[in-house]
Amino acid sequence: MEQTTNLEFERTMRMDWEKGLLLPNADVRESVKTLGQLESIFLNEKDRRAMDPATVVYRVQAWCPVPEGTEGAQFWGSTVIEPGQVDTEYFMTHGHFHSKRDRTEYYATIEGEGALILMDESRKTWMEPMFPGSLHFVPPSVAHRVANSGKVPLRVVACWPSDAGHDYDVVRRFGFGARLLNVNGKASLVRSGN
Numbered sequence: 001m002e003q004t005t006n007l008e009f010e011r012t013m014r015m016d017w018e019k020g021l022l023l024p025n026a027d028v029r030e031s032v033k034t035l036g037q038l039e040s041i042f043l044n045e046k047d048r049r050a051m052d053p054a055t056v057v058y059r060v061q062a063w064c065p066v067p068e069g070t071e072g073a074q075f076w077g078s079t080v081i082e083p084g085q086v087d088t089e090y091f092m093t094h095g096h097f098h099s100k101r102d103r104t105e106y107y108a109t110i111e112g113e114g115a116l117i118l119m120d121e122s123r124k125t126w127m128e129p130m131f132p133g134s135l136h137f138v139p140p141s142v143a144h145r146v147a148n149s150g151k152v153p154l155r156v157v158a159c160w161p162s163d164a165g166h167d168y169d170v171v172r173r174f175g176f177g178a179r180l181l182n183v184n185g186k187a188s189l190v191r192s193g194n
Helices: 045-050 169-174
Strands: 028-034 056-063 074-081 105-111 114-120 125-130 135-138 142-148 154-161 178-183 186-191
Touching (some): 114 135, 142 154, 142 169
Antiparallel strands (some): 028 056, 178 186
């Protein structure tokens, strides 16, 4: 029997598991976020503006083997959040809800320490500690962001539905209901008005 291969659906990617990074190729989308691009994300906007705007806060890679919006498929990605703070607030990702609120996501920590910060639509905010080997499930209708509270890069891999989409607008306008701050040398989730 002759074996045939449908190249349209054959998808293979290589991953450096020690670093939590996809190996670069034409199918990997990459994005870098600097302090200059994260206006109004941190509590102390004055201190953020005083820092070097070219400072890298985080990098994202995404492998999207099917078109965005494809129902029933998944995307894979990695995020590296650098160590650092703006005033007492740890470096973090922007954070988002999914456009399709009923979609979920998984995060797995490869290296470093930090927190997965979660917020439901009533603005109730909580966190889960992230450490090498920790695996986290982001439930439906929950905004999520990752903060690095350690001294080395926090390396995380993620998997999410390809039709989930990203809704950054609510976070841009209102922030999360709490922030991860360095309080007397300890990472603490502190309730906020924004």
